[in-house]
Amino acid sequence: MVSCKAEDEFIENFGLFMESHSIFPRIAGRIYGYLLICSPPHQSAKDLVNRLRITKSSVSSMMRLLLQSKLVEEINLPGERPRYYRIKERGWENIFLENLQAFSAIRALLGEGRSLLDNREAEMLDRIEELDELYAFFEKEMPPLIERWKKFRKKEIKR
Amino acid sequence: MVSCKAEDEFIENFGLFMESHSIFPRIAGRIYGYLLICSPPHQSAKDLVNRLRITKSSVSSMMRLLLQSKLVEEINLPGERPRYYRIKERGWENIFLENLQAFSAIRALLGEGRSLLDNREAEMLDRIEELDELYAFFEKEMPPLIERWKKFRKKEIKR
DNA sequence: CACTAAGTTCAGTATATACTGAACTAACTA
DNA sequence: TAGTTAGTTCAGTATATACTGAACTTAGTG
The missing domain is CATH 1.10.10.10 (Winged helix-like DNA-binding domain superfamily/Winged helix DNA-binding domain)
Known part of the structure; x- marks a missing residue:
């Protein structure tokens, strides 16, 4: 105390x-x-x-x-x-991993919005597609990032 | 309406x-x-x-x-x-970038905590160093990730 | 100027949540 | 069994925030 x-x-x-x-x-x-x-x-x-x-x-x-x-x-x-x-151990690491689900959730939502704009000129789609691409990028990049983290962590443990 | x-x-x-x-x-x-x-x-x-x-x-x-x-x-x-x-345009992208500051903020905090444990056996340090390493990793990996995003975005615009 | 529309501010209400204290339950110990 | 300790629950208080309605300010228009 x-x-x-x-x-x-x-x-x-x-x-x-x-x-x-x-x-x-x-x-x-x-x-x-x-x-x-x-x-x-x-x-x-x-x-x-x-x-x-x-x-x-x-x-x-x-x-x-x-x-x-x-x-x-x-x-x-x-x-x-x-x-x-x-x-x-690994508390925050696991929380990060679980949070990746939010990416797919928002992309699903954006897909709904995107479909409301069907048959519009391309310019109308820009704002929503820009956002979707950002999340698409993260969805693509996160798994390899996580792999790098796992390697990084192991190296640190050996040290 | x-x-x-x-x-x-x-x-x-x-x-x-x-x-x-x-x-x-x-x-x-x-x-x-x-x-x-x-x-x-x-x-x-x-x-x-x-x-x-x-x-x-x-x-x-x-x-x-x-x-x-x-x-x-x-x-x-x-x-x-x-x-x-x-x-x-780029609203969320910019917010992501600004949020990277939080990483350095928490690492500074963890540094304070780490120094409270000086002269202890290694095992005592594990819990705080594990967390610090997670953030250190992100600090290291985020800039190249952002670079990849910038390239990705430009490709999408040309498309 | 008088009139109207655009926009902000602010007091009030509703709601959610953090935290406490006290009452309760559950489990061990003499 | 009685008594003590561990731990949860729950009602009550304090606080923050979302949202509204109304009053206000600002700016344009006849």
């Missing part, structure tokens, strides 16, 4: 970052930030309550978010009753 | 998509969706009020958002008083 100013600042900034990018509520961001730097890397709900000065109901609901999005995982320590929480 | 069911549906779905991905409020999304498929491609505030059944104050405030984010632009037609609005 030791706290220090630099840590507090990091935790707070992390929470603010997550909130301002509307990724997660502030408290969820603070929990995640703390789990990135705490020792040991696993902490109980009670630890979080004490360290972050938040209520246990906040921990409960925010932790549900973090667990659902698979950024944090639960562990049990033998002989200890409380659950512990820690950063889950 | 002609409206049809398929159009309405597209407009509504576009608004819902924008809202659910918390990109823009629903009405801003509906305006943008309509501007993607309307003819002519430019519409006045009054047109939008009539077509989309929203108030002119909504148009005013949501249009401010769309103009600020440079997804929509104003034009004036000679001899006509009202301003017209239309989809701005």
Whole structure:
């Protein structure tokens, strides 16, 4: 339950970052930030309550978010009753991958819009096709990018 | 001011998509969706009020958002008083590019966190370095990706 | 100038969400 | 079994934001 100013600042900034990018509520961001730097890397709900000065109901609901999005995982320590929480490996990586689905979703939508403009002069189509091409490009480029990432990651692990 | 069911549906779905991905409020999304498929491609505030059944104050405030984010632009037609609005070229492309700044922001933050863990065993650093590497990878890969996009776009224009 | 249309601002309403505190349930321990 | 700890749920509060309607400002037109 030791706290220090630099840590507090990091935790707070992390929470603010997550909130301002509307990724997660502030408290969820603070929990995640703390789990990135705490020792040991696993902490109980009670630890979080004490360290972050938040209520246990906040921990409960925010932790549900973090667990659902698979950024944090639960562990049990033998002989200890409380659950512990820690950063889950590859959390963000997996979220990135899942988000690629949004590309196909918006392209499907744009296809609907495109069909409303059938039999129009080409100029009428430009605005919607420009957007569709952007997403088509990403759909094409993302899989190889991911492959490069996987190689990159393996190299880093060996290091 | 002609409206049809398929159009309405597209407009509504576009608004819902924008809202659910918390990109823009629903009405801003509906305006943008309509501007993607309307003819002519430019519409006045009054047109939008009539077509989309929203108030002119909504148009005013949501249009401010769309103009600020440079997804929509104003034009004036000679001899006509009202301003017209239309989809701005490269709008999303530019937003993507600007968002790359977030990568450096979070890496700076992670650097702060990393320094809090100095003089710890390597295992303690894994969780934060894994995340930093993900962003480092994107920072490295994004510029060439953008270059490929620029080439791709030019090819499409020639087509 | 008076009149009309274009456009903004602002107060008010509705709605969603973050967070808390307290009550509750579930599970272990003496 | 009683007592303690872990954890969830839920009602209530605070806050932010979307959207509206009405009042206002600005600019053109007879």
